[in-house]
Amino acid sequence: xxxxxxxxxxxxxxxxxxxxxxxxxxxxxxxxxxxxxxxxxxxxxxxxxxxxxxxxxxxxxxxxxxxxxxxxxxxxxxxxxxxxxxxxxxxxxxxxxxxxxxxxxxxxxxxxxxxxxxxxxxxxxxxxxxxxxxxxxxxxxxxxxxxxxxxxxxxxxxxxxxxxxxxxxxxxxxxxxxxxxxxxxxxxxxxxxxxxxxxxxxxxxxxxxxxxxxxxxxxxxxxxxxxxxxxxxxxxxxxxxxxxxxxxxxxxxxxxxxxxxxxxxxxxxxxxxxxxxxxxxxxxxxxxxxxxxxxxxxxxxxxxxxxxxxxxxxxxxxxxxxxxxxxxxxxxxxxxxxxxxxxxxxxxxxxxxxxxxxxxxxxxxxxxxxxxxxxxxxxxxxxxxxxxxxxxxxxxxxxxxxxxxxxxxxxxxxxxxxxxxxxxxxxxxxxxxxxxxxxxxxxxxxxxxxxxxxxxxxxxxxxxxxxxxxxxxxxxxxxxxx
Numbered sequence: 001x002x003x004x005x006x007x008x009x010x011x012x013x014x015x016x017x018x019x020x021x022x023x024x025x026x027x028x029x030x031x032x033x034x035x036x037x038x039x040x041x042x043x044x045x046x047x048x049x050x051x052x053x054x055x056x057x058x059x060x061x062x063x064x065x066x067x068x069x070x071x072x073x074x075x076x077x078x079x080x081x082x083x084x085x086x087x088x089x090x091x092x093x094x095x096x097x098x099x100x101x102x103x104x105x106x107x108x109x110x111x112x113x114x115x116x117x118x119x120x121x122x123x124x125x126x127x128x129x130x131x132x133x134x135x136x137x138x139x140x141x142x143x144x145x146x147x148x149x150x151x152x153x154x155x156x157x158x159x160x161x162x163x164x165x166x167x168x169x170x171x172x173x174x175x176x177x178x179x180x181x182x183x184x185x186x187x188x189x190x191x192x193x194x195x196x197x198x199x200x201x202x203x204x205x206x207x208x209x210x211x212x213x214x215x216x217x218x219x220x221x222x223x224x225x226x227x228x229x230x231x232x233x234x235x236x237x238x239x240x241x242x243x244x245x246x247x248x249x250x251x252x253x254x255x256x257x258x259x260x261x262x263x264x265x266x267x268x269x270x271x272x273x274x275x276x277x278x279x280x281x282x283x284x285x286x287x288x289x290x291x292x293x294x295x296x297x298x299x300x301x302x303x304x305x306x307x308x309x310x311x312x313x314x315x316x317x318x319x320x321x322x323x324x325x326x327x328x329x330x331x332x333x334x335x336x337x338x339x340x341x342x343x344x345x346x347x348x349x350x351x352x353x354x355x356x357x358x359x360x361x362x363x364x365x366x367x368x369x370x371x372x373x374x375x376x377x378x379x380x381x382x383x384x385x386x387x388x389x390x391x392x393x394x395x396x397x398x399x400x401x402x403x404x405x406x407x408x409x410x411x412x413x414x415x416x417x418x419x420x421x422x423x424x425x426x427x428x429x430x431x432x433x434x435x436x437x438x439x440x441x442x443x444x445x446x447x448x449x450x451x452x453x454x455x456x457x458x459x460x461x462x463x464x465x466x467x468x469x470x471x472x473x474x475x476x477x478x479x480x481x482x
Contacts, residue, residue: 016055030038034064036361040354041068044346050237050245050325051079052344055264056358057146057336060272066265071234071345073245081265083235083342084219086250087328088321090267091222091260092188093207093288093307094207096134099288100304101280107198107454110134117194124173130194132177133187135292135302137171142473143186143257146170148413148450149469149477155257155324157226160254165187169410176477178295181302182473185257188305192256198459203255214279217266222255230261236325248325248347258323264341267330271339274332289317310438311356313368320352329355334365399424401464402444402456406479408469415479 024085031039037054044051051069067079087207103110108117110131115121121128124139143163144154146423150166152158167186174182192203199206202439206223212220223230237245252259272278288304301308308318311333320332329351332339340358343349359367401416402424416427424436424444434451436444441455451470455463466480 033361037064037358038066038068040357044069044349047076047078048073050234050346051343052342052349053079053081053083053085053264053347054343054354055081055268055341056362057268057271057339057341058362060275062265062268065268067226068363069346071232071474073235073237079234079345082219082232082263083343084230084261084263084328085328085345086223086233086252086323087184087260087262087267087343088318088323088326089450090321090328091255091258092209092302093319094222094260094270094305095188095195095203095256096304097211097280097288098203098393099130099134099191100284102195102198103141103287104284106196106282113196114190117197118190120168122170124171124415125315126173126177128177130191131292132333133191134304135181136187136188137178137292137294137299138184139175139179139182140167140184140186140190141170141174141475141477142184142471143167143189143403145450145471145474146411146477148187148448149408149471149474150413151428153430155251156184157247157251157253160189160193160224160256163254166191166411167410169216170417170480173477176295177190180294181292181300184473188257189254190256211270211279212266213264215269215273217262217269220260220262220266223259223261224253224255226251233261234326236323236345236347236351238347240324245346250324250326253325258321264322264343268339269344271330271332271341274334275337285480302309307329310358311367312370314363314366318352318355322347325381329352329357331355333359333363336366337362392438393439394438396422399438401466404464404481406466408477408479411478415481426454467471 009148041052043084045068049069049071053067055065065081067083069079071077071079071083077157102108113127113129128138146166147158195203195206204224207222236247236248236250240246277285288306289308291303291308292300305319306317307319314333315335316327316331316333320329325345325347327344327349330341341354342355344351401418403427405414405416405417407414418425418427426436426446427436434446434448436446436454439445444454446452452472453470455468457467459465464481466478468476468478
């Protein structure tokens, strides 16, 4: 087909219009970074699901915040950036800040023996310092596992008094202080008590006056009374297998390791303070970022309730939390002056993962190559491998020797071991029955997170004296056969 010369300008104009139209369509089809963030929460962004709130900071300012899903399913209350969440272990950095600030003011030293401030603290034959508690290197057994072992449900009303009374009956540590890193909520409950002892104020009063009010965090408080009414709070939920959700009840009445109530907006003010130093001078902020060191000189990733790690080759400072159905994460990329906060009231959301996805969206090529494993869990020394023998199958007569009633003085509770339908069963009056699976001679594994390993101990005559019970963060609680 031939084109006459006079038609050429019209053809060129048509091509230009076509290209321009295509470019406009391509541009309008591209999603903005904020739309990409919304897409991460699309599955919960409706009126029938619990959800989350997010805040994104750049150069100390919030550039995006939004709520997704429902804060209360019973009353159809939506989540907004002003919704108040229980943030679980994100609370710990405020407790750590209190200790760092009080050390700066001369009220205490980080290397003080805990018993200097709490004379009733058990004498384990080893000095445990405040620094050990801060970095989870104290060897103290974890409070939640101890309570569960003792027969408590974690939706019981649990106060600091309950926890400290249990601590006073402990006779052993998980390990020699400073030898290992093993996360222990008990340490931060003790630190909150130390704040009260040295200041003469309640922990809630001190943090209100010295942290929250000076920063303008007016929707934040440590929740030390489960009866306290909190307007605009989210309630926590867990999914049901058959669909829908159920309440995940939380009645904690203790603060220090957990129980901070706050919003993404208020937490943004806290993260901004790491650069602005509105509260805490440069020395205090530096202390907050000082990683723990083990007795052999090895540095761990855990600082003052801040995990100093990296993501895609870029330094990352953050901490997460999980209690009942609440999930939380607040993380900063200091080199980019960029931060993300994700708070959720649904147990299946993983805020840390979502926060990293948001970092991918905004920081993109300025980060290193994508990683399969983020390496965000602080490294800890592995426990000695539990002995195992896949061919071990004890007879009924052999299993009978383990039956009986066992008592722990440290926990003040009994377990009864029964032989039922060919299997050993551990029973407690407040827990569902626990099946014990044989591992090797005298060793069994339980099917609960706090009842993982049972080692039966025999005397010289080969009679059972008792057993040692271990969970993930509690080792070798002694139960004596009655």
